[in-house]
Amino acid sequence: MFEIDRISESEISLAGHFDASQQEKASKIFEEIKTSHTVLFNELDYISSAGLSILLYTQQRLSEVGDALKLKGMNPHVKLVFEYAGFDQIFDIE
Amino acid sequence: MIPKKKHLPGLETIKTVVPQKHLERQELEIAGLTDTLASNIHKLTIPSSTRYLEDVREFVTTHATQAGFPDEVVEQLKIAVDEACTNIIKHAYKGKGENIIDLAVILSADKLIVRLRDEGVSFSPSDYKEPNLIEIAKKRRSGGLGVHIMNRLMDRVEYRTRDGVNECCLVKYFPS
Numbered sequence: 001m002f003e004i005d006r007i008s009e010s011e012i013s014l015a016g017h018f019d020a021s022q023q024e025k026a027s028k029i030f031e032e033i034k035t036s037h038t039v040l041f042n043e044l045d046y047i048s049s050a051g052l053s054i055l056l057y058t059q060q061r062l063s064e065v066g067d068a069l070k071l072k073g074m075n076p077h078v079k080l081v082f083e084y085a086g087f088d089q090i091f092d093i094e
Numbered sequence: 095m096i097p098k099k100k101h102l103p104g105l106e107t108i109k110t111v112v113p114q115k116h117l118e119r120q121e122l123e124i125a126g127l128t129d130t131l132a133s134n135i136h137k138l139t140i141p142s143s144t145r146y147l148e149d150v151r152e153f154v155t156t157h158a159t160q161a162g163f164p165d166e167v168v169e170q171l172k173i174a175v176d177e178a179c180t181n182i183i184k185h186a187y188k189g190k191g192e193n194i195i196d197l198a199v200i201l202s203a204d205k206l207i208v209r210l211r212d213e214g215v216s217f218s219p220s221d222y223k224e225p226n227l228i229e230i231a232k233k234r235r236s237g238g239l240g241v242h243i244m245n246r247l248m249d250r251v252e253y254r255t256r257d258g259v260n261e262c263c264l265v266k267y268f269p270s
Contacts, residue, residue: 020147
C-alpha cells in the first residue's frame with residue numbers, strides 16, 4: 001500500500017511503502033511541483049532507493065529555480081535509509 | 095535451475111511449484127554451508143515484477159525475525175533484499191515481467207544468507223562505480239544507489255554466475 005497526496009499548495013503527504021512499484025504514481029505528483037514544498041513522512045513506513053531517486057530528482061529540479069523540498073516527520077527506519085544513502089546531507093530533514 | 099514460465103501464475107500458485115528437486119547438498123556446499131540442514135532453507139519464487147516486492151520483504155522479515163535477529167537488522171535485510179530484487183527486475187530482466195526470481199533464506203550457526211537467483215543479464219561487481227548523486231538527480235535514475243545501500247547494510251554481498259544462472263548472496267552475521 002502506498003498513498004501520495006497534495007494536502008495543500010505547499011505540502012505533500014506520503015503513506016505506506018514507497019518502493020519501485022510506486023515510481024510512476026509518485027513521479028506524477030512530484031512532477032507537478034514547481035516551488036518549495038514540505039513532504040510529510042509521518043505515515044510512511046518504508047522507502048527504497050527508487051523513492052529516494054524521485055525525491056533527489058525533484059530536489060535538483062527545484063534547486064535550479066532557487067527552491068527546495070523540506071522533509072518532515074520521518075520514522076527512524078526511514079531516516080536510516082536516507083543516512084545510508086548519504087541523502088541526509090542533501091535534504092533539509094526536520 | 096529456474097523453471098521457465100510462459101504464463102505467470104499468481105504468487106500463491108507459484109509458491110507450490112518451486113522445484114522440489116533442488117540439489118540441497120550441492121547448493122549448501124557451494125555456499126560453504128555443509129553443516130546447514132535443509133530444514134534451515136526457506137524458499138520463495140516470484141515473477142520478475144515490482145508488484146511482488148512487498149511479498150519478498152515480508153518473506154525475509156518473517157524468517158530473519160524467527161532466526162532471532164534484532165528489529166534493526168531485520169529492517170536492514172528487508173531493505174537490502176528489496177534493492178537486490180529491484181536491480182534484477184530492472185537491470186537483469188530489463189523490466190520484463192515474464193521471468194522469475196528464486197529466493198532462499200539460508201540459516202547457519204553464525205549467519206543468515208538471502209540468496210537471489212535469476213537468468214537475466216549478469217551484474218559485474220567490477221564494473222560497479224559508487225553512485226554519483228548529481229548524475230542520479232539529473233537523470234532521474236537510481237544509478238547504483240541500490241547496490242550502494244546493499245553494501246552499506248550487509249556484512250557481505252557476493253555475486254556469481256554459473257550455467258547461465260546469476261546468484262546474489264546477501265550475508266548477515268548474527269550479532270556476537
